[in-house]
Amino acid sequence: MGNLLAFLGVNDEEERLYRALLRRDSSASGSEESGRDEPTSSEQSALDGLVALGLATRNTHGAIRPVPPPRAVDTLIDGRLRRLREDLESEAARHSVIESLFRERLTAAPSPRADTDDHSRMITQLHGIEAVREAIDELTFFARTEDLTTEPTGRLTEESIAVSHPINMRLLRRGVRMRMIMGSAILQHDTTLTYMRDLVSHGAEVRISHHPIERVIIVDRSAALTPIDPAHTSVGALLVREPGLVATLVTLFERMWAAAEELPGEDTDLPSDIEREILVMLREADKDETAARRLGVSVRTYRKHLAVIMRRLGAANRVEAALIALEKGWLN
Template sequence: MSQPCLGFLGVTESEETLYRRLLRQGVSDDHARAAARAGTDAEATDRLVELGLAVRTHTGVLRPVTPARAVEHLVDHRLDALREELEQTVRTSGVVESLQRERAAAPVRRPPEETPPVQQIEGMEAVRAVIDELTFFARSESLTTNPTGIISPESADFSRPIDLRVLRRGVRMRTLMAAPALDDRPTMAYLRELADRGAEIRISHQPLERMIICDRAAALTPLDPAHTAKGALLTREPGLVATLVTLFDRMWAVAQELPTPDDEPPTGIERRILTSLRTADKDESGARDLGISVRTYRKHVASLMARLQATNRFQAALLARERGWL
């Protein structure tokens, strides 16, 4: 039986040869040497990293990504490319506008010229449909606030395709999150995912007003800020939209940048471990005092030292105090 190849996922024969060789070797001391052994050039190894088939450490070591994860990356690349192609075709074909004209022609609806500048949207399903439509047609800017600071897994699943679609088109995305985001790991993971794709995200320690503004031409605000499931107000009235943009810019100006993973405040258990570094003479006693295994204790210590860039545990405790973690 012939060996399956990765060509259908956009990988060239030379790239696949290099990846398979890396899998057999496990690790390469530098990518140039790996490329030479595979009979190719350094550009091929750069392409492997770009495709998600390998990672390069800060010391130049080239490591292969596990096969399952590598294929997952390749599938994501192909789907992103196909989605971008289809979205471009949709935008240039005018099919959405054509369908909207059909809906507008229905006798139960107002003709487009009579659409009021402020509309009341009732129910979450209707609101989500409006959000989807607004963001689909966004061309330059998307402004969003989240007064709770928490993005549930369900909300992330709904928002991800919309947000990534906006970012792929080069639309500037600015998002303001309330401070509780800092203590919610799933939320921070999603925010960093967006930031990696180009989104600008800030954390506000002041109260936020919930809003979504697209292209400074349309804005969505809740009917009842305390009960957002009731619905929302959609306004295209220039004066109202301009006022909301000004409010957003003021909230943005006083918010802080999204912290990097190294700057992220420690969790409760991590704070207790940092404290134990100053008081416990051995890992065993520190783990026992905290009621965790020595292995778990050491895993946390290693992670904290890496984040603090400390060379020893005493220095880690000092750096943690300097950062206000203790």
């Protein structure tokens, strides 16, 4: 049989070994497993490779078990898509594709929706919701470290969620730290609350403010969007790139963040799905790179989740986090 998994980045030997594990797992009993000879160093290295690929797992006793085929293939596909996306984004950046396309706008007549398309302007007026969404698309595409957002109303329409969801997921997949402050009305709006909890499960940090907050979006602490008319956000926004003003808006955000409360979970005493998976990785993976690959996230995102878990548990290190999680019943 040919290598059916080659297109997913699995070589002949890795596929052969994975198939052997599947056959062994389906035919062997627990007692038979315990009586097997220890693998040689070369075999152990090959098994470690399967664990790194997400095709196998290692339990606390060091025993290797194959990951079920649907989950294994799904992990391989996610990894391939992630690497492909990273390659394409790097290539687009290397050739300045976005910048080149934006230059086409500079040669055209001024847009009626914005006072100017010249990025050298420190403050630009964007008129209309479509112009604002275009600016958000541009800013988030280039985001590399941080995205700060507030929503004073605490309520998002289904249309707004449909527009923002792919943008937010793209940021989280890249390991961009996302912090959001929502107005307290979110607690009475199930659609928005469910959406925020979904973002949190993927690594976002969300807090609720019971005090009035200002509407602002800040990307990488280098650009910000604020409404032209806070009472009518559909009118448009100011795109601010002036360093002093952006720094002031960041300070404002940090004050609002410090005064806000954590978003309550469906059960605040239980870990989210991603937190539970990361806690399992603390036992099964000896390297962050291996754990991140198996979970289909970047190393940066994995470490960010881990830091949140340690804060929740009040743990000083990873070993202590695993022990406290075990005591709390977060780990079986």
